[in-house]
Amino acid sequence: MxxxxxxxxxxxxxxxxxxxxxxxxxxxxxxxxxxxxxxxxxxxxxxxxxxxxxxxxxxxxxxxxxxxxxxxxxxxxxxxYKSQGTKLIPDSPDAQALMYQRLFEAVPLYQKIVEIVLYNYRVPEGERHDSAVQRNKEGLTAELKLWEGYLNKTDCCLAGKEFTLADVVFFPSATFLFRLGLSSERYPALTKYYNSLKDRPSIKATWPPHWQTSPGSDMLKTI
Amino acid sequence: MxxxxxxxxxxxxxxxxxxxxxxxxxxxxxxxxxxxxxxxxxxxxxxxxxxxxxxxxxxxxxxxxxxxxxxxxxxxxxxxYKSQGTKLIPDSPDAQALMYQRLFEAVPLYQKIVEIVLYNYRVPEGERHDSAVQRNKEGLTAELKLWEGYLNKTDCCLAGKEFTLADVVFFPSATFLFRLGLSSERYPALTKYYNSLKDRPSIKATWPPHWQTSPGSDMLKTI
Known part of the structure; x- marks a missing residue:
């Protein structure tokens, strides 16, 4: 297939x-x-x-x-492919509810990253404002505070012990954040999450090739 | 329950x-x-x-x-509640694939509406630019062109003849567009879609109360 x-x-x-x-x-x-x-x-x-x-x-x-x-x-x-490979939507209502909620909260998180990363690409020079950049960074900081809280309360994965669809969509964003210079010290729960999943075979096998060979940026180091 | x-x-x-x-x-x-x-x-x-x-x-x-x-x-x-009320995720792979694709394309559509509607609320006065407003409107116009094309090819609903999860999330955005003054003449497929679903019991029973009693705006009339 x-x-x-x-x-x-x-x-x-x-x-x-x-x-x-x-x-x-x-x-x-x-x-x-x-x-x-x-x-x-x-x-x-x-x-x-x-x-x-x-x-x-x-x-x-x-x-x-x-x-x-x-x-x-x-x-x-x-x-x-429900019965093939990893089952990614849990059966238990508790894990399922948490999984769906985190899965869709990953949408605004990614939007907030993109707003910062693509600011110069999306906004023509004459329309750029330092205050807008600052506001975007504050928006991401508030967002990441929520995720630190969520990750502090879970086991290895977003919806508990099992790797789910929520991790499939969230992990690449988490990795992107660190590639953009996010501080491991200021975000210990996110760092722990990242470390617990970065060697998972599905993730290792698909790691973005140029992220392995070229350095990232420090765009988010002050966040 | x-x-x-x-x-x-x-x-x-x-x-x-x-x-x-x-x-x-x-x-x-x-x-x-x-x-x-x-x-x-x-x-x-x-x-x-x-x-x-x-x-x-x-x-x-x-x-x-x-x-x-x-x-x-x-x-x-x-x-x-799989077996209670309307079944909203179709079984056939054809309808299901189309349903998921439209369901998640409704995310950028709604974002583009919100970017326009909340522009003055989100962007402080000193940072506002007519050119940004214009660009946001062009973005929504391009987006709506896609949806006109999609709706031209379907029966009553987004994924075919059956009402699905894609319609649950998309219909409120479609209605919002018309409340903001979108032209029925320029968007005939969207208008037909709106008319075919606006009297559906679940939709009628939950219509936003103040949309029934107060007029909308003409914010999108030139789009």
Whole structure:
């Protein structure tokens, strides 16, 4: 079945990484894949647009089905391959409720990271304000305070002892934060979470290649 | 079971409305509920913060479980009450894939609406630029073009003939667009979609009260 799947992905694209972790967890190795250069703007080429009209990565085709939104791909794969690989939606109502809540709180977290990282890309020079940058950083700081609190109360994973869909989507964001210079000392619970999962096979196998070979930035070191 | 549920909601809050439609579809009427005034900033009161530390609406408690993110509440309710009320996740892989893809594309759509509606609220006066407002409007126009295309290809609902979770989350945004003055003539597929669902019992029963009695704006009339 993996042979019917095609993934166009970007190195360091958090949504791409989510889908790649998901495919590993569901034992769907062997899919067709192509690394698309975000730097060269290859995500705006016809090859990507044919699958993803938004010109974003990932662009993912699963048989005849198109699932470009990373959450959509994750849910679809979990549903279609329920009994294959890791079971990623827990049965117990307690774990399930917590899993869904964290899974969708990961949306505003990622938005807040992106607002900072892409500020200069999205906002033309004449419209930029230091006060806006500062406000975005404060927004992320408040957001991370919530996550420190959540992670302080859990075992290894976001919804308890088991690795779930919430971790599939959240872990790449957590890693991105540290690559952007987030302080391990100021965020001990996030650091502990990161360390407990970074060597998980699905994660190691799909680590963004250029993150392994090139240094990150210190954009978030004051946060 | 509905008696164990408490929903704090705002009139005209799209995420609140999603959860209310969901509760109707799953025949969970009779839950405890309280209308919170967004205008009076009651969503920042302790009553809301006790359930939703983000100080946002909805704040939703389902027994002992907290599900404040509207998508989390929808997924949890669908999973816990699979055989009660409307089945909102289709079984067929075709409909399911389309449903998940549209469900999660509704996230950037709503973000783009909010960027415009809350611009003056979020951006301090000294940082405002007409060019930013214009760019936000162009972003929404491009987004709506995608949705017109999608809706042109479907039957009544987003994933085909059946009403699904994708409609639960998307319909309130569609209605919000028209309340903000979106042109029915320029968006005929969206208008047809709106008309085909606006009298659905779950939707009619939960229509934001102040949208029935007060006029909307013309903020989006040029889009």
């Amino acid at each position: 993996a042979k019917d799947m095609t993934l166009l992905w970007g190195s360091g694209s958090v949504p791409s990484w989510r889908v790649m972790i998901m495919l590993e967890e569901k034992q769907l190795q062997g899919y067709n894949q192509k690394l698309i250069s975000l730097q060269k703007k290859e995500h705006k080429t016809q090859e990507v647009l044919d699958i993803n009209p938004r010109g974003q990565l990932p662009a993912f085709k699963c048989g005849k089905h198109i699932l470009n939104e990373s959450y959509a791909a994750c849910f679809f794969l979990e549903n279609q | 509905a008696k164990d549920m408490t929903l704090l909601w705002g009139s005209g809050s799209v995420p609140s409305w999603r959860v209310m439609i969901m509760l109707e579809e799953k025949q969970l009427q009779g839950y405890n509920q309280k209308l919170i005034s967004l205008q009076k900033k009651e969503h920042k009161t302790q009553e809301v913060l006790d359930i939703n530390p983000r100080g946002q609406l909805p704040a939703f408690k389902c027994g002992k479980h907290i599900l404040n993110e509207s998508y989390a509440a929808c997924f949890f309710l669908e999973n816990q």
